Structures are given as C-alpha cells and as structure tokens.
Amino acid sequence: MQIKVNGVERSYDGDPKLPLLWYLRDVLGLTGTKYGCGMALCGACTVHQDGKAILSCVTDVSQASGKEITTIEAISKNGLHPVQQKWIEFNVPQCGYCQPGQIMKAISLLKENPKPSDEDIEAGMAGNICRCGTYQRIRAAIKAAAGENA
C-alpha cells in the first residue's frame, strides 16, 4: 500500500493492522509522536490526517493508506509553527512527553475554530492528558495563538 507521511510517498507491505503510531515510530523512526495508552484515551499519539487531528494509536496503517499524514516533525515547513511558538512563550511543557500530541490537537482545533471559547478549548482538548498538569498554560497558549488575551 501507499502512504504519504510528511510529504513523502512511502510503500508499505507489512501487517495492515499495524497501528499508524507504531508505523511512524518503529518503522519510520518518527519518534515525535508518542505512545501513551493505545486505546484512544490520552491523545499523546495525535497526528494530522489530511489536516485533521486523528489518534494514530487506533488508526490502522491501512486506514491511512491514500491519506496524507503529518506529524509534529513536519507541522511547520519553516521554523516553528505559531502554536509551537506560543507553547514556548508560555513555557507550557514540564516533562513535555504529551506536548507534541497537545500541539497537534491545538493546531487542528484552531483550524476548525479560530476563536475558541474556554468551553470550546476544554471540549476540544479534553482528550489529551497531561499528567504534569500544564492545562492552564495550554489554555493560555491556545488563546494567545487565537490572538486573544490569555
């Protein structure tokens, strides 16, 4: 099958049931996308499929065939994406392990809803767990990326 990851067309002939997460991490070595739960419960594995956030731990590689997959490594062509810049400005990460997933989800959220309310942010980001508890900075960074006062 053919699968396009970060702009590169790749062919894959392994187990079609292999979750996209492990294809990215173990086969392609794109380790920015993280494993957290394997059950669509934590959001650490969030990537974009045709520009929309999906959970790569419950997406078979065959389901992603013919789609365009973008990971944190390629979310910005030049330097850092504005959302990543806000993440730095607000000093969001602690351990940082969940943050690629948080950032990918936030970018997708802002694309669908450029001016999210607190409720929109909570609803949109509730699938992404941060055990360090950086939520209030995540909220502030998203609001700032939307051009609002945090």
Place this chain on the structure above:
Amino acid sequence: MSDNILNVSRRGFLQGIVSTGALVLSVRLIPDLLWAAETSAGSHADHAVLHPSVYVGIDTDGTVYLVAHRSEMGTTSRTSVPLILADELDADWKRVKLEQAIGDPRYGDQDTDGSHSVRDGFVVMREAGATARLMLTRAAAQKWGVPVSECESDLHVIVHRASKRKAGYGELASAAAKLPVPKKEELQFKPKSAWRYMGKGAPSYDLAEICAGKAGYGMDARLEGMVYASVEHPPVLGGKVKSYDEKAPLQVKGVKQTIPIKPFTPPHRFQPLGGVAVIADNTWAAFQGRKKLNVAWDNGANAGYNSDQYKKELQETARKPGKVARNIGDVDAVFAQGGKIMEAEYYIPHLAHATMEPPVALADFRDGKVTIWAPTQSPQAVQSTVAEELGIPKENVICHVPLLGGGFGRKSKPDYAAEAAILSKAVGKPVKVVWSREDDIKFGYYHAVAAMYIKAALDEKGKPTAWLQRSVYPPIGSTFALNTTYGDAGELGLGWTDLPFDIPNHRAENGPAENHVRIGWFRSVANIYHAFAAQSFANELAHASGRDSVEYLLELIGPARIVDVKASAPEYDNYGASTKDYPLDTARMRRVVELAAEKSGWGKRTPGKGSGMGIAVHRSFLTYVATVVEVEVDDKGEVKIPSVHTAVDAGIVVNPEATRAQFEGAAVFGTSIVRSGSITAKNGVIEQSNFNDYPVARINEGPYKTTVHIVDSDAPPAGVGEPGVPPFAPAVCNAIFAATGKRIRELPLSSTANA
C-alpha cells in the same frame, strides 16, 4: 598534552555532528554507537582544557560545558542545577552547553527524588562554579602581573578595573588549567545582589526541542539492529510461570522469539517481576504476541489480597494503639478527664504514578558490558541493579539518561531497565523493552494505601488540649526487607512526626500493615495521606468550634517559634537536612497561611450557593505551602475548581517560573488524587488497567486557574517538585465541606464511600 589530543579528536567528532545540525541531540540523548563509544572516554566537560570539577569544563573558544547530573522529568532540574553553577562561574548562559551525565558515582548523589536537586546543587554547584571562577581570575592576574584582589569576573570575562584590561574565559582557560585547584576555604561566593540567574531562572534547556517534537525521551531511544520486547508479568506479586505456549506467539507477524525471565528472589527490591518476554521487530507485534502466550501461573501467597478486606484490616489496626513515633505530654490523661472529644478516620487507596511515558528502556549487551538508555530517576540504581542481575561489575553498566516522560517516583525503580539488560544478553542484540499502559498501571510500585485515626480533646474555646493520631499503611521498607510492617523514621517524618501544632499533649503512632503489592515513592510520598488526615481534622475542629478555618489554623500552629521535633521524636530526620539550616519554623508556616488567605480573598468574598473555600497548610521537603481552593458543587455533586491560591516559602528560589509551574502541576496532580485515583486488588490482581478505569485529571477537570505566590526568602533552598501536592486534597475537601456541609474522609470522590 594528552588532553589536547583528545580535544582535537573530539572536536573532529563534534564538528561532524554539528554540520548535520544535531549537536545537542547527539551529545545529550540520541543513542548512536559513536556517542556510546565516546562516553567511555569521559564527558566533554572532562576533556575541556579547564576542568576543575566533574561538573564543568571550559574550552579555549569560551564554550562552557556543564554536566547535568540529575534527571529531567519535568521539574527543570536539568536546567536549574547547572544554572546555579553558571551563576557562580559568572558564565554567559548562552555559551553553556549542557551534557547529561551517565550514571557514575563520581557525580555524587544522582537520585532525582525527594525534591532535593536544587537544595544539593546550591552547595555543590556553587563550589564548582566558584572554583573555576577563582582559577580564571588568578590566571588573569598572573597574565597582567596584578594582584588577584584587583581582578573580578564580569559575564564570561575577567576584568582589571584599574587598567580596563579584559580577558575572556576561553582565552584564560589554558593558563588557568595550569594552576592548582583551590581549596574550599579559599572560595568566595557571589553575594545575592550579584546573582545573574538565581532568583530569575531560565526556561528549560530543552524547551524548543520539546515543542518541536525533537526532544529525545527514553521511549525514543533507537539503535541499529535493535529488537523490541514486551513482558507478560505475573498478575500477582511473587507469581511464577508454570507453563506457556512458546510457539503460538510466533504466528504474529514480526514476533521473533519468547524468553522467560526468572522470578525475583524476595524481597523484590528493584528486581524484574519475572514472566515471559516476547521479542519482535516492532513494539505492537510484541504486544500482540503476548496475547498468545497463554501462561499458566502459580500465583503464590499474595493471591489472597483483596482491597475491600484489607481496608477493613487497616482501619481496625488504626483504632488500636500502635508504635509510638512521637510523644509530648500525656494524651491519655487528658482523654480520661472527658470533656469535648472529637475523633475521625481517614482513608486513601493505593495510587499509581501513570507517567505519560510508561517504563521503557533500551539495552545493548556485548562483551561483558551493557550500555543502557533508560528514562530513570536513578542511573546509579540502574547500574547496581543491572550489575547484580547480570553478574557483572557496576562499572560495566553504562547508563545514559534521556529525558523522562514523567517520573513522580516510579522511575526511581529500575526494574524495567534490568529487563532490557537481561533480554539483550539473551538475544544478543540491542533490546528495547516497552511497557504498555496496562503494564504500567497493573505492575507499579504503588503509593501505599493508608488508614488514619485522629482523636482530640478540646477546651471550652475549642482548642485541642490533646491530639492523638495513628497512621497505618504498608511501608516502603517492605520493598527492601521482608516482614517490614511499620513505617520507618523517614516515612513517619513525612508529615506525621513533625505536626507543627501548638498542643501540650500529642502522640503520633504507627500501626503495622503487610504489603501484598510493591510499595514505592510517589510524588510527596507519605505526606499525601498524613496531610490529608491532619489538615482535614484541623478543619473539622474549626467547624466544630464555630471558628473561621484560617483563624483557627493559625491558632493551632501557635506563636512564631522553632519546633524542636527531635525532642519528642528522636528519630526524626528532617528530610536528611540539618535542623540548624532547615529548622521547622512556625513563623514561616503562619506567613504562608496568611498570604494564601489574603491573596484568595478569604473571608472577603461571599461564596454563592454550592460554592466554598477551603484551606490547608503543610511543610514537606523543607518547604512551607498553604493552599486555598475554591470549589463549586452542583446539584448532582459534580465538583468544579475555579481557583486555587498557593503560597510557597521554599527558601531561596532559583527558578521562579519553573517553581510556579510545579505548583500549578501539583494542583492538577492533587485533583487526580481527589477525584478518581484508586488502585485496588482482587485476589491479588490489580483491577485497573488504563486511563479508562484509572482516570487522571483532564483539562476540564483540573483547577481553572492556580495562582502561585512565592515568598521572598533568604533561607537556604528547599524542595519545589513535591510540596504542592500534600495540602491540595485536604484543601479541596475542606472547601467541599464549606460548600455543602458534607465531610469527605475517604478518597477519591468517585469511590462508593462518597456516593
């Protein structure tokens, strides 16, 4: 000079990497064979021209290599500790390159636990920085033929004010390296007014890479030719494999082989749990292969562990006299007089760390040596544990420390690193062991389940004249020695034998409890249940006496004084710090209570229906923390937390922004404990498995806004990673009482006891 030769070859190596734009990554984290070979020859700091200590090296180009010898798990230790050295060295932080230390006793204590990295670093790093600065100063004085006393540092240069001469650190490095290393007594430390970084802080050295998805965590370690492993562990602690299907897992595409891992020899300590490993060419195949192992287990003695029954036993024990850990006056005599008596029981179940990055490690065993990349809080424990498992000297265990995707105490125990080492030796290839989330939740080193009982006699004004408290929990000591059923002095000193209240008759006791799962350190450890009980009970007394909670708490703390804990609890260890440098000072405790109350608008705001505010104060890891939580409880009993105000006196704070972040995070971590944290066992098997049945707080469940108020202090630095956790749960429950009149004595809120 051999150093120069090494330097040249090293530069050649580094330049090759620089040109690929990956210098920092390869130096620090990403395991490649070149880097592994490089480390056996020492760190870059060691090879720098001037390297007066293992923590610092300065090259002729002015680059300062600083060694981060503690682990980065989100507390910013990896940045804040070297920042202290950079400050004392008067180095330009922009010209500093951090390199992460491998496990090596020459770095001293490398355990990133107990909230003591900055506390220790404040001594060790300043000495190292002042040493290098003095050598550079002396070299400059020699060069110019002027007295040393006329020369001083000024951000990466030494200056002679009178003649306006300047020389950079790089320029002076070679001459400085020829001078003797000064003695400790010769060192002069910068006054606080001259600090560049301490008190101002710096963002995490890894911040940009983390946000770019390029930072290297243990989970991300890769080696050419490596295979992946996943281990089916005995479902009951101490269980053994009776039989399993060796062939069936091989039907899964990508699975290569199965390997049994022997059971541990009790006590379990940091040994692997045993079981059967499935080796595969990707992580997922290894997970799938396990499902076909069909292991028959001999569950052993812990198969009788049932949390429902165990809870009753703990509570029964807490109602009976225990071992006295601290005594003041005679509580029994006061209770015998009758009068107003209050008593209450509290309970918190086992908790699991649930680090976002589950345990994982990569090991490469060859020629009697093993190189390991493990997200660990204790690389030296990795060395000793792996050495013992493989029967090789500790020196032959090289442990690299990538970033940790969370630690919280779980990654102080290197059982998973030992699994990787054992399997790499067995397979003859590099092996990466990946724990699934289910493995993480089901096979943790759990926070102890605990039952507490407290009884007090009150005078006519409602102030206690006697206070008896008992706690019962399976102790952490049970992980290290068989038949350990009582908490040790260290554990009891975590918020139990150091109750700072001004009460003339007081006794703290501890009852026995047997462990049936592995018990371990968990962010703030025994302080969690001790503070929950003591601070909830204090609040119960305030309400029973019709008093304002803050005013009553201040009265309990009593007048400003130094509490001599050892006088009544001789074994009290004060977090390993001297009571001279770190006394228990009630003036500081009062101040954080007053500050949190003031900032939260305590007593000045009228809460609406279903709203309430609660306060708790606790000293842990030598830091004083008071937290005021505001809750809103709706008709269905759903709790929202609109605001938290936390006042912190942690002595000198090196990195204020990182410190605020730790207390914001502690409020979320505490929210998980309050709302939903519960690990239970049935027939010895843990009943939870993933974030569906072991939920942790999400963005819509944590406090909306936590504001952290740091007290300006000249006291020596204390901890910041853990101390935010203990007061949080009692503050929430005290707020719920204020809002609803319902007293929560058992956590979590989701448990049937609170239904």
